[in-house]
Amino acid sequence: MSTEPETRNPPSPRLRQAGPDPGTAIGLSPAVARALESALAGRGISAEAALELARSAPLDELLFAAGRVREAHFGNRLHCCSILSVKTGRCSENCGFCAQSGHHATDVRPTELLDDPAVRRAAQEARDNRASAMGLVSSGCGPAGAHFEDYCARLESVRDEGLSVHASLGLIDAAHARRLAALGVTVYNHNLESARSFFGEICTTHGYDDRLATLEALREAGIARCCGGIFGLGESWEQRVELAAELARLGIERVPINFLHPIPGTPFENRPLLPAREALRIVAVFRLMLPKALIQVCGGRELVLGHLQPLAFAAGATGVILGNYLTTKGRPAIEDLVMFRDLGLELATDEHR
Ligand code: SF4
Numbered sequence: 001m002s003t004e005p006e007t008r009n010p011p012s013p014r015l016r017q018a019g020p021d022p023g024t025a026i027g028l029s030p031a032v033a034r035a036l037e038s039a040l041a042g043r044g045i046s047a048e049a050a051l052e053l054a055r056s057a058p059l060d061e062l063l064f065a066a067g068r069v070r071e072a073h074f075g076n077r078l079h080c081c082s083i084l085s086v087k088t089g090r091c092s093e094n095c096g097f098c099a100q101s102g103h104h105a106t107d108v109r110p111t112e113l114l115d116d117p118a119v120r121r122a123a124q125e126a127r128d129n130r131a132s133a134m135g136l137v138s139s140g141c142g143p144a145g146a147h148f149e150d151y152c153a154r155l156e157s158v159r160d161e162g163l164s165v166h167a168s169l170g171l172i173d174a175a176h177a178r179r180l181a182a183l184g185v186t187v188y189n190h191n192l193e194s195a196r197s198f199f200g201e202i203c204t205t206h207g208y209d210d211r212l213a214t215l216e217a218l219r220e221a222g223i224a225r226c227c228g229g230i231f232g233l234g235e236s237w238e239q240r241v242e243l244a245a246e247l248a249r250l251g252i253e254r255v256p257i258n259f260l261h262p263i264p265g266t267p268f269e270n271r272p273l274l275p276a277r278e279a280l281r282i283v284a285v286f287r288l289m290l291p292k293a294l295i296q297v298c299g300g301r302e303l304v305l306g307h308l309q310p311l312a313f314a315a316g317a318t319g320v321i322l323g324n325y326l327t328t329k330g331r332p333a334i335e336d337l338v339m340f341r342d343l344g345l346e347l348a349t350d351e352h353r
Contacts, residue, residue, distance in 0.1 A: 005059050028065065034309055036065040039291035047289075054237045054285050066316035069291050075121035077338060079254075079294050080128035081133040082333075086114045086154055091139040093205045095193070096267040097230055097260055099219040100139040103205075106265035107192040113138075113147070113346055119154045123161035129333040131322050132349050134158050135166030135189060141206065142171035152183055159184045161353045166226070171206070171214050177221035186255060186312050189226040190214050193241035198235045215250060224253040230299070232260035232274035240282060244289040255293045256285055257317075259300030259310050276301075276308045280315045288317025294318045304330050310343055 028036065029053055032333075035045045045053075053062060089110030094103040121135070126134045136154055142150050151169055156289065159165045167180060168189035180188065193199065196208045218225050219231060227250070229243050247255055259279050262269050274282075286295055296319040297305070297312045312320070322333045 005194040005197070015327060028061050032061045032065050033351065035288045036068060039065070039288045041053065042292055044248050044291055046239045047338060050118055050241045050285050051237060054061045054281060054286065055269075059284075059309075061287075062281060062284040063311065063314040065312040069287055070313065070316045070318060073292055074189060074294075074318050076345050077318070078345050079133075079136055079296070080131055080322045080336075081164075081296075081319070082131040082322050083137050083166075084114075084119065084122045084126075085111075085139070086119065086136045086151070087138040088138065088334050089139055092141050092263070093203060095112050096153070097202065097233060098265070099263040099266060104263075104266045106263055109288060113150055114143060114154065115346070116154065116157055116190075118239045119157050120161060123158045123163055124329040127161065127163060127321070129322050130337065130346070130347055131163070131333075133164035133166050133171065133187070135147045135168055135187070137168040138170065141168050143169045143176065147180075148176060152179065155182055155185060156182070161196040166227075171210055173213075174217045174218060174220060177214075177217040177223060181221040181223050187224045187226050188218050189229070189254075189256065191258075192220070192243060192246060193229045194233065194235050195239035198233070198239045201235075203234060205289070215252075219250075225250070226256060226296075227252045227352075228253035228254075228256040228258070228296075228298075230258040231258055231270060232271060232300070232304070234271060241285065241289070244286050247293070248290055252290070254296065255286060255290055256296045256298045257286060258298045259304040261300045261303050262350050274304050276305050280308065280311055282297065283312060283315035283317055296320060312340055313343060313345060 035049060035053060040043050089100045090102045091100045092102060094101050099106040099108045116145060123134050136158060142215045153165055155165050163184050166187040166189065167185050190211060192211055193202055199208045215225050215227060229249060231240060258266060259274050260271055262271050283295065283297060295317050297317045298321045301309060301320060322336055
């Protein structure tokens, strides 16, 4: 059942044109006005304040505040990337939402590591779609010993095609992180997925601390950490806010927000889809808790937000994944590029660190 409170109509043009004192002067409720002031100053709101907003703030006010914070810190610039699954399926781990886990009977067809020409073709296509970066993603717990250098070679191919190189290869140690930094990986995705207090409901084959150790190795190597989660698994609002507070504590630079796309054969196959308005509320609360982090709306965007996708940016998102996801199709990149143009948003060509 939706936890979305009743709200008023979307923000009016008058609200959008409000001056530099956007809080009480235009009638925001005090809690939203306080959150806006704090986040505009670059201070994320507390977990307690976030929980209050999540539960009771009108959605139009939350969107107004989150959109102002995005504009203040990022202007009209978006950071988008494309991802490519270089090895799919047969994962040893049992993450309950994931089609690639070898523990679940899904339709995913496993592949070995993609060859170099295929990676180069995908990088060229990403460039044609105006992505400035491409992330290579592999299923599995982490890059196994001797094969690690094979992954490095594929990442170097992306670099040589003129794109910023992002990677998501699972758990890695400090030596792996240093090697990736040396070859030019600027961003590494490794999600915490959910709050520590909910993680045991998602995965039992590795622990939250394993994921934190990888994030620490990345930090030490100077690689930007792209770390967020997936929502709609049955987690509570307290647990959503707990995750955001953990990301704030870690100083995470990029936060992907995924919405569950229930995959037949996985333990979460029968979970109901998140209502679009609740999904927007999650993005807005994360924006107010993490005012200076990039927030990218990723998997499940089209399915969950549907016609409300443009509101993701009002809710504070600073990017999306262009093109397809790992095991599900995204919409054609051209549709997103037209949406950005119509919203007056521009794709950044530089790397935000
Ligand atoms: S989310 Fe990653 S670690 Fe978990 S099952 Fe899927 S591929 Fe494996």
